[in-house]
Amino acid sequence: MTEIIAKVENLSHKYSRDWAIKNINFEVHNKGILGLLGSNGAGKSTTMNILCGVVNQTEGDAFIDGINMRTNPVEAKKLIGFLPQKAPLHVELTVDEYLIHCAHLRSIPSSSIKTALEYAKEKCGITHFSKRVLRNLSGGYQQRVGLAQSIIHNPKLVVLDEPTNGLDPNQILEVRKLIKEIAEERAVVLSTHILPEVQATCDNIVMIENGKIVFADTMHAFNNYIEPNSLIMEMTHLPDLEEVKSVEGVSNIEIINNSQIRVVFSNDKNITQQLIKKSVDNSWSLNEIYLEKTSLDGVFAQLSGKTKSN
Numbered sequence: 269m270t271e272i273i274a275k276v277e278n279l280s281h282k283y284s285r286d287w288a289i290k291n292i293n294f295e296v297h298n299k300g301i302l303g304l305l306g307s308n309g310a311g312k313s314t315t316m317n318i319l320c321g322v323v324n325q326t327e328g329d330a331f332i333d334g335i336n337m338r339t340n341p342v343e344a345k346k347l348i349g350f351l352p353q354k355a356p357l358h359v360e361l362t363v364d365e366y367l368i369h370c371a372h373l374r375s376i377p378s379s380s381i382k383t384a385l386e387y388a389k390e391k392c393g394i395t396h397f398s399k400r401v402l403r404n405l406s407g408g409y410q411q412r413v414g415l416a417q418s419i420i421h422n423p424k425l426v427v428l429d430e431p432t433n434g435l436d437p438n439q440i441l442e443v444r445k446l447i448k449e450i451a452e453e454r455a456v457v458l459s460t461h462i463l464p465e466v467q468a469t470c471d472n473i474v475m476i477e478n479g480k481i482v483f484a485d486t487m488h489a490f491n492n493y494i495e496p497n498s499l500i501m502e503m504t505h506l507p508d509l510e511e512v513k514s515v516e517g518v519s520n521i522e523i524i525n526n527s528q529i530r531v532v533f534s535n536d537k538n539i540t541q542q543l544i545k546k547s548v549d550n551s552w553s554l555n556e557i558y559l560e561k562t563s564l565d566g567v568f569a570q571l572s573g574k575t576k577s578n
């Protein structure tokens with residue numbers, strides 16, 4: 269049974285005249301990864317900064333394990349580890365020097381610092397770089413150090429703002445793997461504007477657009493929700509469209525050019541196989557057939573049109 273470790277209720281914030289976020293509500297379970305997905309300027313950082321007590325909200329509440337962040341920030345912050353968009357690294361320090369500094373900031377008793385350091389370094393795979401100056405680490409390893417500082421006090425919740433931003437593809441995979449390991453023992457909230465990032469890492473998803481939630485559910489429900497419903501067929505010559513239409517599940521056909529058509533279908537898992545068979549039976553000279561991926565913009569447009577939450 270999972271418990272709720274964090275909760276935001278009717279959260280709204282304006283920096284000056286306009287609302288950056290409006291009426292945000294969601295809960296975070298005590299294990300696994302919640303993805304906060306939204307395009308640039310959607311309101312992710314604002315939400316995370318409020319959740320971590322870095323920004324005071326205009327309206328609403330944020331609770332960490334039942335503790336109100338606004339009224340009892342000292343206690344609430346003890347339960348959180350935070351890696352902001354720009355990791356707060358002191359690049360002139362070694363890994364050990366920096367993590368000891370972070371342990372002091374977290375008020376870890378002197379007698380426990382060594383254990384805390386070993387735990388964080390081991391978990392983040394940086395033990396062998398203990399004496400390395402941060403400036404001389406690669407971007408991926410610097411991000412590991414950023415993650416290590418976020419878990420050094422063994423928090424119940426870790427909040428990561430765009431944690432793979434600026435990393436190369438290999439580093440992205442390694443950091444995602446590490447985040448998943450971190451989430452085995454605690455809750456992680458991760459913000460990103462990259463749809464495949466949440467699909468690859470998260471168990472639950474909250475999507476924000478223009479400061480409002482447009483979707484909140486499990487990753488499984490999200491993937492079902494945005495399943496493609498169209499495919500592209502490329503052929504040497506266009507076929508008889510009535511023949512294509514006769515395939516069960518096909519609901520519409522659009523001609524793209526003189527060799528490509530878009531086939532829109534209702535939820536039929538075997539549509540591709542059926543169309544390939546039809547193509548062979550009718551000698552359509554099919555060169556290529558592929559499902560159309562929904563872009564993030566497409567998903568936002570789709571979700572803004574049919575709001576599932578809030």
Ligand SMILES: Nc1ncnc2c1ncn2[C@@H]1O[C@H](COP(=O)(O)OP(=O)(O)OP(=O)(O)O)[C@@H](O)[C@H]1O
Pocket residue numbers: 283284288289306307308309310311312313314315461
């Ligand atoms: N310090 C600030 N002062 C004024 N407006 C701000 C400030 N910080 C953010 N905003 C505005 O609030 C809105 C939400 O920004 P926020 O940074 O939360 O979005 P985001 O989803 O994290 O985007 P990004 O990925 O680009 O950081 C945007 O319109 C942004 O311009």
